[in-house]
Amino acid sequence: MKVQAWEDAFKDDSTFLFGSAPNRTITELEHLFDKKWSILDVGCGDGKNAVYLAKQGFESIDAFDINENAVGKIERICTSQNLRINTQVTSVNDFVFEKQYDLVLSFGVYHFVDKAEWKAFIKKAQDNTRVGGIHIIQMFNDSIPPTSDIAPFAIGMAKEGELCELYEGWEIIQYLSYTFEEEHPDVPLHKHASNKLVARKI
Numbered sequence: 735m736k737v738q739a740w741e742d743a744f745k746d747d748s749t750f751l752f753g754s755a756p757n758r759t760i761t762e763l764e765h766l767f768d769k770k771w772s773i774l775d776v777g778c779g780d781g782k783n784a785v786y787l788a789k790q791g792f793e794s795i796d797a798f799d800i801n802e803n804a805v806g807k808i809e810r811i812c813t814s815q816n817l818r819i820n821t822q823v824t825s826v827n828d829f830v831f832e833k834q835y836d837l838v839l840s841f842g843v844y845h846f847v848d849k850a851e852w853k854a855f856i857k858k859a860q861d862n863t864r865v866g867g868i869h870i871i872q873m874f875n876d877s878i879p880p881t882s883d884i885a886p887f888a889i890g891m892a893k894e895g896e897l898c899e900l901y902e903g904w905e906i907i908q909y910l911s912y913t914f915e916e917e918h919p920d921v922p923l924h925k926h927a928s929n930k931l932v933a934r935k936i
């Protein structure tokens with residue numbers, strides 16, 4: 735997938751299209767995370783969450799994205815700021831779990847992945863998460879159609895409640911269904927419908 739505005743932002747270390755601050759869920763729940771936890775940021779983009787966690791002293795962060803420019807930008811940021819994040823250019827479909835994680839994050843990614851693929855990935859991520867570990871997922875649902883910039887790529891939008899069903903047997907710490915407004919250079923003010931799930935393996 736190539737969204738031009740993303741490509742431009744990923745090549746520019748001074749611009750963070752998705753914001754330079756971490757997602758609010760990260761800062762709200764950070765008190766639950768241990769600095770020694772193994773963390774995986776799925777579809778990390780240019781790293782607003784992974785870079786924030788590295789700066790906070792989290793020691794073991796793996797982050798991957800399908801976009802080599804996004805991953806390259808994180809690597810430049812890590813070099814210039816002396817941070818450690820293990821990056822990989824790969825996709826949700828191809829990522830191979832080689833260890834157990836305590837925290838698996840995915841913000842704004844799975845709706846870009848074929849539904850059968852993201853569901854299979856979540857199952858693998860669950861199997862490779864330690865008991866007590868946490869998953870945080872934010873993704874669009876199909877109650878509002880995708881905007882023109884992402885429509886060709888938004889192939890895996892969730893049905894309302896679908897995400898939650900995958901976490902049967904986990905403690906659901908938070909499940910939200912909400913809409914929010916956004917404006918990009920190429921797309922006038924528009925709305926997205928989103929789900930957010932925070933769940934703990936028990």
Ligand SMILES: C[S@@+](CC[C@H](N)C(=O)[O-])C[C@H]1O[C@@H](n2cnc3c(N)ncnc32)[C@H](O)[C@@H]1O
Binds near residue numbers: 777778780798804824
């Ligand atoms: C809206 S951005 C969000 C980036 C980051 N998670 C954040 O919150 O800033 C979506 C990201 O998903 C990545 N992506 C899309 N499809 C992917 C796939 N199949 N595997 C891995 N990453 C993917 C894109 O390259 C992009 O960086």
